[in-house]
Amino acid sequence: MHAYRTHTCGQLRAEHVGNTVRLSGWVHRKRDLGGLLFIDLRDHYGITQCVVTPSNPHFGRLERIRVESVLSVTGEVVARDPGTVNATLATGQIDLKVKDVVVLSEVAEELPLPVFAEPDYPEDVRLKYRFLDLRRETLHANIVKRTQIIAAMRKHMGEVGFTEYSTPILTASSPEGARDFLVPSRIHQGKFFALPQAPQQYKQLLMVAGFDRYFQIAPCFRDEDPRADRLPGEFYQLDLEMSFVTQEDVWDTMEPVLRKLFEEFGGGKPVTQKFPRIPYDTSIRKYGSDKPDLRNPIEMDNVSDAFRGSGFKVFAGMLEKDAKVEVWGIPAPGGGSRAFCDKMNSWAQQQGQPGLGYIFWREGEEGGAGPVAKNIGPERTEQIRQQFGLKVGDAVFFTAGLPSAFYKFAGEARNRVGAELGLTQLDQYACCWIVDFPFYEWNEDDKKVDFAHNPFSMPQGGLEALNSDRDPLSLKAFQYDMVCNGFEIASGSIRNASPETMVRAFEITGLTKADVEEQFGGMYRAFQFGAPPHGGMAAGVDRIVMLCCGAQNLREITLFPMNQQAQDLLMNAPSDASLKQLRELGIRVHEKPKA
Numbered sequence: 001m002h003a004y005r006t007h008t009c010g011q012l013r014a015e016h017v018g019n020t021v022r023l024s025g026w027v028h029r030k031r032d033l034g035g036l037l038f039i040d041l042r043d044h045y046g047i048t049q050c051v052v053t054p055s056n057p058h059f060g061r062l063e064r065i066r067v068e069s070v071l072s073v074t075g076e077v078v079a080r081d082p083g084t085v086n087a088t089l090a091t092g093q094i095d096l097k098v099k100d101v102v103v104l105s106e107v108a109e110e111l112p113l114p115v116f117a118e119p120d121y122p123e124d125v126r127l128k129y130r131f132l133d134l135r136r137e138t139l140h141a142n143i144v145k146r147t148q149i150i151a152a153m154r155k156h157m158g159e160v161g162f163t164e165y166s167t168p169i170l171t172a173s174s175p176e177g178a179r180d181f182l183v184p185s186r187i188h189q190g191k192f193f194a195l196p197q198a199p200q201q202y203k204q205l206l207m208v209a210g211f212d213r214y215f216q217i218a219p220c221f222r223d224e225d226p227r228a229d230r231l232p233g234e235f236y237q238l239d240l241e242m243s244f245v246t247q248e249d250v251w252d253t254m255e256p257v258l259r260k261l262f263e264e265f266g267g268g269k270p271v272t273q274k275f276p277r278i279p280y281d282t283s284i285r286k287y288g289s290d291k292p293d294l295r296n297p298i299e300m301d302n303v304s305d306a307f308r309g310s311g312f313k314v315f316a317g318m319l320e321k322d323a324k325v326e327v328w329g330i331p332a333p334g335g336g337s338r339a340f341c342d343k344m345n346s347w348a349q350q351q352g353q354p355g356l357g358y359i360f361w362r363e364g365e366e367g368g369a370g371p372v373a374k375n376i377g378p379e380r381t382e383q384i385r386q387q388f389g390l391k392v393g394d395a396v397f398f399t400a401g402l403p404s405a406f407y408k409f410a411g412e413a414r415n416r417v418g419a420e421l422g423l424t425q426l427d428q429y430a431c432c433w434i435v436d437f438p439f440y441e442w443n444e445d446d447k448k449v450d451f452a453h454n455p456f457s458m459p460q461g462g463l464e465a466l467n468s469d470r471d472p473l474s475l476k477a478f479q480y481d482m483v484c485n486g487f488e489i490a491s492g493s494i495r496n497a498s499p500e501t502m503v504r505a506f507e508i509t510g511l512t513k514a515d516v517e518e519q520f521g522g523m524y525r526a527f528q529f530g531a532p533p534h535g536g537m538a539a540g541v542d543r544i545v546m547l548c549c550g551a552q553n554l555r556e557i558t559l560f561p562m563n564q565q566a567q568d569l570l571m572n573a574p575s576d577a578s579l580k581q582l583r584e585l586g587i588r589v590h591e592k593p594k595a
Contacts, residue, residue, distance in 0.1 A: 004072050004104075010046020014093045016077040023048055023096065024072040024104065026135065027065060029116045037062055041073060041096075044140075047089060050075065050096045058101040068115060068135070070105035073098055123555075128569040130560055142557045146545045149265050150217055153238050153541075156257045162215040162240060167202035169219070170194075174201060174520075179223035181233075189586035195221035198538060200456060201523050203241040204495055207534040208526040215240040217541060229487065231542060231554050232566040238490075238544075241536035247478050247494050250535050251277070251433055258482060258489070258539065262429045265548040272431040275482070279436040284403070285328075288411020290437075293486030294430035296418035300410060303329040303398065306384050312375040315357070315400045327400040328410050331388040332417045335395040336360040340420070341370065344397060347416060353399070353409060359384065360395035372398065415486075429484055429547070436460070437479035440472045440508065450509055453479050456502075456523075457493035458535075463501045472508050482539065489544060492537020499527040 004024045012021065025043035032038075037052040037059060050073055052059055065071075075098040086092030113125055113132045126133045134140060154164065173180045173194040180194035196202075199218050206214045218239040226232045242250060255275050262271045272294075283290055286299045304327045307315040318325045335341070341358040348356040359368040359381060367378040368385065388396055397417070399410050418424040439459045443450040449472050451457075457477040459465050465475055478494035496502050502524065503513045517524055545557045555561040562568050582589065 001074070008045035009041050009043040009048045010090055012048055012077055012091050012094050012096070014079060017079045017094060019077050020074065020099075021077060021096070022072060022074045023050075025070070026115075027067045027069050027071060029067060030062075030065075032063065039071075039073075039098075041071065042135075046091060048091045048094075048096055049086075049089075050098050051078075052098045052101075056098060058098070061103070062101065065103065066107040066111070068111060068132070069103060069107045072102040072104055074100040123563065124569060127555075127561065127563055130570045134559070139556060142545070142549045142551060143559060145265060145549055146541075146557055149261060149545055149548060150541065152261060152264060153217065153257075156260055157215045157238075157240070160213075160253055160257060162213040163211070164216050165206060165211065165214050166216060167196070167199040167206075167218070169196065171196050171202070181221045181223050184585045184587055186585050197222050198237070199239055200454070201520070203239060203536065204456065204497075204523060204534065205526055207241055207243045207495075208497075208529070208531045210243075212243045213240075214536075218538070226564040226566060229543070229554075231558060232562050232564065236541040237538040238541055239536075239538045241534060243532040243534045245494075245533070245535050247435070247480060247535060250492060250494075250537060251275075251480070254482075254490070254537060254539075255433075258544075259431070261544060262431075262484070262548065266429055267548075267550070269428050271429040275431045275433050277433045277435050280434055280438065280476075281436070283434050284407050288407045288409075288414055289486070290434050290481065291483045291486055291488045292411075292432070292434075293415060293418075293424065294432055294483075295426060295428060295485060296415060296424040298331055298333075298414050298418050298423060300328050300330050300414060301387060303327050303384055303387065306376065306380045306387075307398075307400075310376040310380055312357075312372055315398070318400055322402075324402055325400065326403050327398055328403070328406075329384060329388060330356075330397040330399070330410060330414050330417060331390060332395040332397060332421060333390070333423065334393060334421045335417060336362055336393040337395075338369070341395055341397075343420075344413070344417065348399075348409075348413065351409065351412070356413065357398035357400075358395055361385065361390060361392045363392055431482065431484045431489075434481045434483055435479075436476045437481075438473065439475040439477040439479070439505075442473060448510055449473065451505075453477065453491070454493050455506070455509075456495050458496045458501070459505065463498065463504060466501065466504045466508065478535070480537070482537070484547060487543050487547065488540070489547075490537050490539035492535065494533070494535035497527055497531040497533055499524055502527065 001022055006021045007023060009023055009025045023041055025041040028040040028042035028047055030039050035054050039050040039052065039062065040047050041050050052062055073096065075096045077094050078097050080093055080095055113121055113129045115132060115135045118136045118138055170183060170193040174197060178197055180197065183193040183195065185191045185193060198220050203214050216239050218237055219234055220237055221234050224232065259271050280290055283292055288300060304319055307327050308319050310316050315327050337360065341360055345355045357372045359370050359373045361368050367373060368381040373381045384396060390396060397413060399406050438452045440449045441452040457479045460476045460478060480492055481488050482490035496505060503516050506516050542554050542557060546554055549557055551557050560570060
């Protein structure tokens with residue numbers, strides 16, 4: 001017989017009854033029932049219930065052995081009585097009647113983290129003992145599903161003509177929007193490599209080199225402050241680039257790939273069959289976000305005309321003083337009660353806002369109810385009702401000011417209304433493309449124009465647009481995001497492949513031609529030797545897996561994540577370097593003065 005196992009713990013079925021087999025795995029849990037000892041033995045593949053009788057010479061030791069010890073068990077497969085069959089367990093029709101046991105590894109002390117039943121436990125303990133945490137069924141299944149999703153990504157990318165290439169990990173610093181992780185060079189002391197924030201420049205150079213369709217499952221490194229929607233330190237993306245394409249070609253190629261992933265691994269939830277393409281400005285005005293959750297059907301709209309010159313002096317006065325001020329309405333179908341309106345108003349105040357104006361419609365009352373309706377009068381109230389198609393039992397909320405200052409709050413209010421009223425249909429994957437992003441934005445800290453997204457994107461209108469007298473902040477880019485359920489899943493663009501356009505684009509942000517040649521010399525040179533039109537995108541592997549698993553936290557789909565302080569508690573990283581290591585690198589560490 002095999003030294004450790006003839007079968008896995010998820011393999012035995014009714015057809016194996018009568019066979020003598022050997023299993024190896026961890027003690028998942030134990031139960032002593034009427035003199036019989038039941039041990040659930042677990043491995044990567046499943047669980048088998050083992051039965052030990054008091055006559056077994058190993059009975060006493062197995063009674064005392066701790067859960068999560070590792071055993072090799074030999075015995076006979078027996079059928080369960082019909083009344084004890086466990087239909088929820090793949091091996092639930094059989095038991096293993098134990099004859100012999102070898103203890104391969106015994107747990108010597110109490111577990112710092114329980115595995116069975118997966119109770120909530122402090123995150124610092126879970127991360128420090130991640131090897132135990134990963135034994136838990138839910139997390140273990142999430143990690144297996146992650147590998148299956150990545151394998152499917154590779155398969156589907158091959159089916160649409162892409163080839164996987166690996167790009168360097170040690171590279172030069174690049175302005176991708178976050179701080180680089182720097183790696184000191186021992187050979188060239190005083191100089192540093194950087195870990196790639198993304199393979200952006202390399203994949204564009206591959207297009208110049210003539211490889212046509214590239215992809216890789218790329219590790220990306222960013223020295224960012226912790227964020228709720230991104231793991232600190234490193235993450236993975238499905239990175240790709242295509243030659244001789246428009247943005248429509250990228251969408252038409254990648255939309256079926258992404259849709260197929262959600263269909264295969266999303267648990268049967270419906271997926272948007274044709275992703276709508278929503279301009280950035282439209283998304284901001286309708287949804288208050290450039291990553292809208294389209295499971296929520298609420299669409300906001302500008303209602304400034306209903307308040308201009310009205311008796312509601314707060315909004316009317318704001319509109320009169322500044323032509324840039326707008327009033328937005330957030331419809332709330334089914335929210336037509338004073339209690340709900342007051343609840344939303346209180347929520348807005350908790351967010352640091354002055355509140356939310358509102359109108360609601362109820363039975364037996366002519367026109368709308370609430371202070372706003374009384375101040376603007378029945379004609380304007382009816383105008384608003386018709387604008388949103390509202391009826392008795394509905395409400396609408398209002399917020400006013402400069403849209404650039406309040407749109408995010410308006411979007412949060414829209415999400416809140418959708419959730420509170422049960423309007424958001426959670427059991428689906430609602431996907432879209434957000435297109436026509438701004439090329440530049442105003443950097444308030446540095447008081448200058450800066451790139452809004454990828455600095456290597458192509459501005460709409462090309463060099464002519466950059467050289468025109470148009471306000472740079474009005475320029476759009478061939479830049480796009482794929483959004484699912486309120487998460488940015490992918491981001492991409494058609495690239496700028498002209499050295500003259502590249503220089504001019506950076507000049508508007510304050511860099512000179514010499515700066516461009518120094519910082520991006522490889523790409524600048526490449527574009528002078530025959531560069532094809534090209535574009536691509538990168539999809540976040542971690543976010544796709546999180547959505548497919550129904551997880552609420554990226555750490556629930558990642559093998560060995562850092563905590564929110566960017567520390568690896570399992571390996572105790574980052575850690576101090578030895579003096580010998582620092583001397584070899586020509587580095588001296590200066591401690592920060594204590595406050």
